[in-house]
Each structure stands twice: as structure tokens, then as C-alpha cells.
Amino acid sequence: MPANPLSTDARRDWLSLLARTAPDRLAAVLPDLPDHDLLRAPETGTVMVQGRISATGAPFNLGEMxxxxxxxxxxxxxxGHGHVQGRSRSHARRAAVIDALMQTDAARDLTPLLNAxxxxxxxxxRHRxxxxxxxxxxFFTLQRGEDA
Structure with missing residues (x-):
């Protein structure tokens, strides 16, 4: 993560990490949620996932997630905002709370945990x-004698 916890790039990085982290691992980082109010209660929906042919070609709709x-x-x-794959309301709520905390002085305590x-x-x-x-x-091809 970048040194400045309030930079746009840093926030993008930690939101991505929070979305990809398994709910149980995220719960280990912040087992007890601090006092907070819901602006938008956890809600489940779908988004369209797009792909590109050869990663650079024209986009196409791959399906919904x-x-x-x-x-x-x-x-x-x-x-704070949290968006996570799947239907885990507690995961989305915890991600939103951590996002909000990372914008405060609590970022000093949370940054080493998120870095881990x-x-x-x-x-x-790397293992995958x-x-x-x-x-x-x-794959390789052998050159036949008459093609030489």
C-alpha cells in the first residue's frame, strides 16, 4: 500500500483487498465492529461482467455476478463503502467499516494487518x-525434409 493512506490509489487498493479477502480472514482483522450507522444497509444484487477478446479486443458481456x-x-x-462478491452481508458491512476506519487515525493500526x-x-x-x-x-513443429 502507498505511504499516504488517504490517497485515491491507496483507497482503491485497500477496497480491492477487502473485496477479495475471505470473510473469515477479514473477521480476524476486525473481530468487533466499532459503533457505526448504516447509510445503506447490506443489499444483494447483480452486476454485468464484461470481458475482452484477447484482453484488447471489443468488449462483450460475459454474464452476471x-x-x-x-x-x-x-x-x-x-x-465507508463495501462491495463484495457473493451474498455475505456481514462481509460487505465489515469491508465498509474497515474502509471508513482506514480514512481515520485508526489506519495506523489497520495498515500492518491489511499489509499481511x-x-x-x-x-x-504465486502458488496458483x-x-x-x-x-x-x-508445442513445436519438426521441419520435414521436402519443406527445406
Whole structure:
């Protein structure tokens, strides 16, 4: 995460991490939620997921994905938002509370915990990539004598 916890890039990064982290791991980071009010109670809906042919071509609609969103406000007036894949209302609420806390002085305490989650996610991604790389097949063609 960038050094300035209030930068737009930093917030984008921690919101992404909160959305991708498993609910039980996020609950371990913040087991007890501080006092907060709901601006938008957790609600479940769908979003359209788009893909691109060869990652650069024309976009196409891949299908719908279930998401849950929530918005909270802390006692100090800081607003937090959480959007997570699936139907976990508690996950969306916890993500929103952590987003709000990361915009306050509590970020000093939460940043090392989120950095540990990020490191774990990167390790898991490298493990998946190595496992996939082990199944890679290299194709080659032999040149026939009459083609030379």
C-alpha cells in the first residue's frame, strides 16, 4: 500500500483487498465492529461482467455476478463503502467499516494487518501461477525434409 493512506490509489487498493479477502480472514482483522450507522444497509444484487477478446479486443458481456454492497458512517462522520462478491452481508458491512476506519487515525493500526492480508494474497497467487505453469505444454513443429 502507498505511504499516504488517504490517497485515491491507496483507497482503491485497500477496497480491492477487502473485496477479495475471505470473510473469515477479514473477521480476524476486525473481530468487533466499532459503533457505526448504516447509510445503506447490506443489499444483494447483480452486476454485468464484461470481458475482452484477447484482453484488447471489443468488449462483450460475459454474464452476471452476484454482489453485496453496504455503506456506513462512523461517529466522527467518516463514510465507508463495501462491495463484495457473493451474498455475505456481514462481509460487505465489515469491508465498509474497515474502509471508513482506514480514512481515520485508526489506519495506523489497520495498515500492518491489511499489509499481511495482501502478502498472503500475493503468496497464494504465486502458488496458483506456479501450479498452472507446471501444466504448461510447449508445442513445436519438426521441419520435414521436402519443406527445406
Amino acid at each position: 452476484t454482489v453485496t454492497r453496504c455503506s456506513v458512517v462512523l461517529g466522527c462522520g467518516t463514510v 492480508l495482501q502478502a498472503g494474497a500475493q503468496t497464494a497467487a 501461477a506456479a501450479k498452472a505453469a507446471a501444466t504448461r505444454v510447449e
